[in-house]
Amino acid sequence: MKSSRLEAFSDGVLAIIITIMVLELKPPEATNLEGLISIVPIFISYLVSFLYVGIYWNSHHHLFQITESVNGKILWANLHLLFWLSLIPFTTSWIGENHVESVPVALYGFVFLMSAISFLILKTQILKNHEKSAIIHQMVGSHKKEYMSLAIYVFGIGFAFINTSIAIICFMGVASVWFLPDTRIERNT
Secondary structure, eight states, X not given: XXXXXXXXXHHHHHHHHHXXXXXXXXXXXXXXXXXXXXXXXXXXXXXXXXXXXXXXXXXXXXXXXXXXXXXXXXXXXXXXXXHHHHTHHHHHHHHHHTTSOHHHHHHHHHHHHHXXXXXXXXXXHHHHTSOTTSHHHHHHOOOHHHHHHXXXXXXXXXXXXXXXXXXXXXXXXXXXXXXXXXXXHHHHO
């Protein structure tokens, strides 16, 4: 089965996720600079979340550019990814409403961790669905970056209970590693 329906569905879900996140942004009640400064943590969590959704959309797009076919396992793995990504607006909003407290930040990191695990599962299912000689196996390569990201997420989740700023920096650090798409895929699509 071709991947075009899966891609269209995923694009729609990701667009809805971004829409929900932006609708959760509320302007400050005060009309002065202090009012605007008071929502900086909310805006930072929105920015990080927006970047994450954008990174997943970009990575998903590139991955399916080199995917020749999909099966039921890939469809379910994709839904698993979309489930975790759909929780990003909730955790983003919770952080904003609770001024970057420990439990909301830890849950924020947990959702990112589970999104990363589910994307790794999706990639694994796609690789299993293709012959070892298929070009996708050469382009996707090892999972070193994924495993490093998982470790940083776990570290960040733990740090959320000690220092939420360090936890957020960990999550932003992972995003910075994934911001640029894989050049192996970029060159060959």
